[in-house]
Amino acid sequence: MPFELPALPWKRDALVPHMSSETIDYHYGKHHQTYIDTLNRLVADRPESEMSLEELIHTASGGVFNNAAQVWNHTFFWHSLSPEGGGTPRGALAEALDRDLGGIDGFRRQFGEAAKGQFGSGWAWLVKKNGGQLAITTTGNADCPLRDGDTPLLTLDVWEHAYYVDYRNARPKYIEAFLDHLVNWSFAEANLG
């Protein structure tokens, strides 16, 4: 069964004005689709074609890893965004943020710095470590915290293709729009378990 492009959790214009439908058309319709197509081509008629994305992320290397991880990362990213996003987390996640990251303000500051400081292409993440504590990490290119045994709660894509149409070189403005208007705390709460 070939890998397929999952449906978006919202309409392509649902994130306007913070993320344009043009960005979604390219980012989802071209980039995400190309990772799917390339992965299917690389694993065709090979044992890897029977494996899950998570299994490939843990075991593959080179092009198979890059494309499998980018497929997974992008699907996780779309769910990290919401037309009703922004605001603050509730319940156990709010308590964990207070305990580990200095609350929502500490989270915003540290996540923003991490996302801004990831040089080149990559991702910023809020993760739950093995011991249960929350942490902010970044990964380069396709890399994904699943490989380190962490549980991702949220991610922000900081490849230039994620924001260049809407924000040009102004990555900090894109990060601010994510934190103010798009971050999907319900998704993060569900991932916390």
Next chain:
Amino acid sequence: MPVPKLRLHRYAWPVVFGLFSGIATAGPFELEPLPYDSSALEPYIDQQTMEIHHGRHHRAYVANLNAQVENYPELRDMSLEEIMPMISRFNMAVRDNAGGHYNHKLFWDVMAPAGHGGEPSAELLAAIERDFGSLQAMQALVNRAAATRFGSGWAWLIVTAEGKLAVTSTPNQDNPLMDIVPDQGVPILGIDVWEHAYYLAYQNRRGAYLDFWWNVVNWDSVSRRYAEAMNP
């Protein structure tokens, strides 16, 4: 008497922008103007891309490199060419931003308006045919290195220590002069494949950007760089 209208030279605008945006480049390293008008590479590279690429991205590398002089005062008296072979002595901020400054200076220099880039010198062409078979074969190798560079980075045509030509690629703002790079040499041509180099005009179609890029290659500059690398 009419009040004279305030007119700023077009190269003054980035300075004004820099002052007000807090990324003025004050320090030993300077952002030089583009060697041609920002629209001169159209239709292959659009004016807006050139203005943002030079006026914001390159400017930020220069400003961030100047900010590191506080940590490494010796940078004040070093050229970029002197920094690269000892880049392992510095922190990541110097590696990223000195690399970004050097790479973009080279990139502007190895491009020219279409029809004004000349031809490869006889010496360069002979070396290309010796090491790759043909000019087209070399271009295909460079495009392949550029297309398969996953994430952000550069593809290069370099002169190795043995005086041979080779095609390489590096991630992010690394370059073949750096002592941390596996395939070292003197770059005589480089293509930027960070998405900011082509996204406004080509979006996800990096291959189309690479095919069109050769319309604006400056062979006069590449030939001069080859001669200098062979006779340092």
